[in-house]
Amino acid sequence: QVQLEESGGGSVQAGGSLRLSCTVSKYTYTATYMGWFHQAPEKEREGVALIDGGTDTTYYADSVKGRFAISQDSAKNTVYLQMNRLKPEDTGMYYCVVRQWFTSNWRDPSEFGTWGQGTQVTVSS
DSSP states (O other), X not given: OOOEEEEOOEEXXXXXXXXXXXXXXXXXXXXXXXXXXXXXXXXXXXXXXXXXXXXXXXXXXXXXXXXXEEEEEGGGTEEEEEEOSOOGGGOEEEEEEEESSOOTTTTSGGGOOEEOOXXXXXXXX
16 A cells, blocks of 8 residues: 655745655556645645656646646655745645546545645745
């Protein structure tokens, strides 16, 4: 069973940057989509970024386009989320996810069955 472990969260001021990391056990390089979800306080989880492990094609929510970048290092079995120009509304838990096949509904948390424990990001104004 795939296991995910996130790290890299923390507290920053608005405009700052953080890089989240997610180590994926039993990594399947060419057949896995990896992504990040954000759950703001008292809100539902929603996908913010997705990467195709085979082609490096990336997908982003409109709210983070131009500010966040998802990438992977297959040698380290790790996927990253570089978050720049952070805003207070980016505050919340960030979760790493994986799935075998692409779905156009990748922002819907019900499309993913494997989740990490999450890492907290707090952005102060």
